[in-house]
Amino acid sequence: MNSKEIAKIVGVSRSTVSRVINNYPDIPEATREKVLKAIRENNYYPNSSARRLVGMKSSTLGVFVVDIKDNEKPHHVIENNEDLLYGNSYFSPFINAFIDQANKAQYYVLVSTVYSSDELWKIKSSFCEKRIDGGVIIGSKDNEYEKILEVIGKDFIIAAVDINVTEENKDKAIYINLNNYKGAFEATKYLIDLGHRDIGIITGDITKLSGSVRFESFKQALLENGIQLNEDYIAYGDFTEYSGYIGMKKILKSSRRPTAVFVCNDTMAIGAYKAIGEMGLSIPDDISVIGFDNSQISQYMYPPLTSVNVSLPEAAKLSADLLIKSIEKKELVPEVKIVDTTIVERASCKRIDN
Amino acid sequence: MNSKEIAKIVGVSRSTVSRVINNYPDIPEATREKVLKAIRENNYYPNSSARRLVGMKSSTLGVFVVDIKDNEKPHHVIENNEDLLYGNSYFSPFINAFIDQANKAQYYVLVSTVYSSDELWKIKSSFCEKRIDGGVIIGSKDNEYEKILEVIGKDFIIAAVDINVTEENKDKAIYINLNNYKGAFEATKYLIDLGHRDIGIITGDITKLSGSVRFESFKQALLENGIQLNEDYIAYGDFTEYSGYIGMKKILKSSRRPTAVFVCNDTMAIGAYKAIGEMGLSIPDDISVIGFDNSQISQYMYPPLTSVNVSLPEAAKLSADLLIKSIEKKELVPEVKIVDTTIVERASCKRIDN
DNA sequence: CTGAAAGCGCTTACAG
DNA sequence: CTGAAAGCGCTTACAG
Numbered sequence: 230m231n232s233k234e235i236a237k238i239v240g241v242s243r244s245t246v247s248r249v250i251n252n253y254p255d256i257p258e259a260t261r262e263k264v265l266k267a268i269r270e271n272n273y274y275p276n277s278s279a280r281r282l283v284g285m286k287s288s289t290l291g292v293f294v295v296d297i298k299d300n301e302k303p304h305h306v307i308e309n310n311e312d313l314l315y316g317n318s319y320f321s322p323f324i325n326a327f328i329d330q331a332n333k334a335q336y337y338v339l340v341s342t343v344y345s346s347d348e349l350w351k352i353k354s355s356f357c358e359k360r361i362d363g364g365v366i367i368g369s370k371d372n373e374y375e376k377i378l379e380v381i382g383k384d385f386i387i388a389a390v391d392i393n394v395t396e397e398n399k400d401k402a403i404y405i406n407l408n409n410y411k412g413a414f415e416a417t418k419y420l421i422d423l424g425h426r427d428i429g430i431i432t433g434d435i436t437k438l439s440g441s442v443r444f445e446s447f448k449q450a451l452l453e454n455g456i457q458l459n460e461d462y463i464a465y466g467d468f469t470e471y472s473g474y475i476g477m478k479k480i481l482k483s484s485r486r487p488t489a490v491f492v493c494n495d496t497m498a499i500g501a502y503k504a505i506g507e508m509g510l511s512i513p514d515d516i517s518v519i520g521f522d523n524s525q526i527s528q529y530m531y532p533p534l535t536s537v538n539v540s541l542p543e544a545a546k547l548s549a550d551l552l553i554k555s556i557e558k559k560e561l562v563p564e565v566k567i568v569d570t571t572i573v574e575r576a577s578c579k580r581i582d583n
Numbered sequence: 584m585n586s587k588e589i590a591k592i593v594g595v596s597r598s599t600v601s602r603v604i605n606n607y608p609d610i611p612e613a614t615r616e617k618v619l620k621a622i623r624e625n626n627y628y629p630n631s632s633a634r635r636l637v638g639m640k641s642s643t644l645g646v647f648v649v650d651i652k653d654n655e656k657p658h659h660v661i662e663n664n665e666d667l668l669y670g671n672s673y674f675s676p677f678i679n680a681f682i683d684q685a686n687k688a689q690y691y692v693l694v695s696t697v698y699s700s701d702e703l704w705k706i707k708s709s710f711c712e713k714r715i716d717g718g719v720i721i722g723s724k725d726n727e728y729e730k731i732l733e734v735i736g737k738d739f740i741i742a743a744v745d746i747n748v749t750e751e752n753k754d755k756a757i758y759i760n761l762n763n764y765k766g767a768f769e770a771t772k773y774l775i776d777l778g779h780r781d782i783g784i785i786t787g788d789i790t791k792l793s794g795s796v797r798f799e800s801f802k803q804a805l806l807e808n809g810i811q812l813n814e815d816y817i818a819y820g821d822f823t824e825y826s827g828y829i830g831m832k833k834i835l836k837s838s839r840r841p842t843a844v845f846v847c848n849d850t851m852a853i854g855a856y857k858a859i860g861e862m863g864l865s866i867p868d869d870i871s872v873i874g875f876d877n878s879q880i881s882q883y884m885y886p887p888l889t890s891v892n893v894s895l896p897e898a899a900k901l902s903a904d905l906l907i908k909s910i911e912k913k914e915l916v917p918e919v920k921i922v923d924t925t926i927v928e929r930a931s932c933k934r935i936d937n
Numbered sequence: 938c939t940g941a942a943a944g945c946g947c948t949t950a951c952a953g
Numbered sequence: 954c955t956g957a958a959a960g961c962g963c964t965t966a967c968a969g
Contacts, residue, residue, distance in 0.1 A: 241956085242957080243956090244949080244957080245954090247948055247949085248948090250948095255954060274711035275947070276712065278946080279632075280946085280948075281947090282947070282962065283947055283960075284948080289693070321679070329696055332702075338695070339643070339692065339693055339694075342683055342686060358629065358631040526883050530883055586963065587963095596941080597962090597963080598939065598940060602965095604964095610939090632963090633964085636944090636945045637944075637945050637962090638964080639964075
């Protein structure tokens with residue numbers, strides 16, 4: 230079944246069929262009705278490839294989940310480790326919300342994963358083969374993102390999440406950033422307000438924007454509150470559960486233990502909990518812990534983890550909306566959006582007296 | 584940049600360019616090299632729509648996540664409830680593994696969500712508009728699936744997860760089922776072997792295959808072990824956290840409490856844990872709990888939940904592989920595959936003396 | 938081994 | 954208001 234057959238059935242030309250499908254004005258109601266009826270009765274769906282070929286939009290958005298691990302790490306702590314995306318639930322809320330928002334606007338969503346530099350071609354080919362009208366990149370480090378930008382050129386409608394915006398790149402994409410600075414600052418302030426002075430940190434991957442900003446903000450918050458940062462209280466992690474475990478072990482070995490630790494994401498907090506448990510310490514009595522991301526798991530941890538909520542679903546909806554806005558406008562509308570953060574208090578932090 | 588331009592640059596015809604792209608034999612190595620070089624240097628990517636239009640495959644697989652809720656339910660227990668897919672992490676491992684497997688075979692993946700019967704068109708149009716070469720449906724109830732089958736006709740390559748295979752439908756799709764019977768049987772047997780005789784159940788949505796089978800299997804296991812099923816110990820849930828909460832409350836009101844409960848999925852177990860906590864009871868000392876799905880959260884619950892593992896990633900990989908097999912063969916190869924289950928022991932069940 | 942030509946199914950100026 | 958025709962970018966018999 231194609232438009233020609235529909236045309237024959239109704240007794241009009243393909244042009245007319247096309248016009249009613251595309252909602253042209255100036256078509257007599259009677260004709261429109263007849264065509265629509267034939268379409269319905271014959272179960273006709275216009276071929277999407279043919280439409281694209283003549284320059285219509287594909288009504289498809291891409292989401293590229295970049296999760297490149299250059300150096301393999303041991304994962305003793307992780308049970309059931311599958312080591313790939315499906316072992317990492319961090320991106321799922323984003324992907325799911327993005328699909329949902331796109332679908333609402335009648336767009337389809339192509340999802341691709343990039344696990345190594347060799348797979349960057351997936352992003353390029355999706356754009357160059359004209360499979361998508363626009364796409365969002367999430368999970369990439371700044372340097373990877375620069376490489377991607379080079380590769381796909383500047384003629385595409387593209388959005389990036391959690392990427393450092395510079396003079397150089399600011400006109401080349403839509404940027405959705407998380408208010409990491411405020412979130413980390415408030416998390417630190419929260420611990421200080423609870424009376425803590427000996428505060429540690431397990432950082433994220435500081436080659437990612439969210440990793441470096443959370444760390445800087447933590448230091449700034451201590452500084453502004455006249456608190457000395459103890460080098461022993463710093464552990465450099467990489468956002469994985471295992472690094473949280475190792476990091477907390479390291480911190481707990483300090484001659485004088487901190488009374489609170491800011492763990493830069495919830496996944497590392499899981500590892501940190503294990504380390505604390507193994508040392509026979511208890512949360513929050515012996516040590517307070519605050520996480521970041523407010524991931525699904527945080528509410529089920531024991532004790533439930535106080536965490537900084539950054540709404541990935543909100544970031545996803547923003548990405549989809551802005552991408553679609555640019556697509557309908559037929560050109561990239563560069564923009565920078567910041568998704569806000571709030572602290573979700575649970576039971577992992579305790580007030581202490583000095 | 585198109586194939587014509589490449590042809591001009593190299594000094595051959597478009598036919599020849601096309602032949603090298605599609606790896607035709609009988610092309611002199613010299614010609615092949617020259618064409619490849621021009622393609623590389625000019626950053627040429629064949630237009631996917633044009634290729635599809637002449638009958639090539641789209642190299643795209645669809646995954647349709649069906650999550651239709653006919654009647655809205657209260658969700659008091661759920662914090663941060665967004666009520667949509669991204670509030671439901673159950674499907675994520677499947678989606679992610681499916682994408683991964685498809686990408687490995689050089690296929691793209693289109694993901695769509697269906698939250699109400701009105702949105703069933705998404706499935707139909709993806710197929711009929713020729714956006715995908717094949718697709719898998721997950722999360723649908725048997726009756727919804729039948730409706731989908733009707734709608735999309737029988738000319739497409741389609742797979743379905745967790746659907747009852749009948750004489751009627753068995754030739755119309757590829758079926759990937761979970762070994763719910765064995766899993767539920769072993770879970771029940773596990774409790775019995777631990778010495779439990781007063782065993783309750785919170786069922787899943789028994790209009791879904793996995794819901795009804797797990798329940799039937801539970802009853803059968805009790806029967807074969809000469810244990811009487813107490814009506815007070817049955818709570819009918821629907822796989823949601825809230826129904827687990829309500830279900831456990833109901834069961835705990837029995838004049839004589841059961842010593843163990845089989846909760847038909849982990850999400851409901853979360854609710855059940857809360858109910859048990861609120862009654863001032865402790866797991867597993869006062870009551871043993873076993874879940875189903877071995878979801879990511881189960882290992883972080885307190886105490887960690889013993890659960891039946893069904894590998895959704897494995898089901899996903901199977902779906903992708905079989906779909907691709909049919910596509911390459913250019914016709915549906917109906918098949919039924921069963922994904923196996925195993926019990927993952929953690930700390931929520933205890934041996935008791937009779 | 939290779940080119941000219943047809944054709945996939947659509948949309949959109951163009952002309953009336 | 955509407956039809957005939959061109960053209961989107963590819964692949965594939967067909968003929969040589």
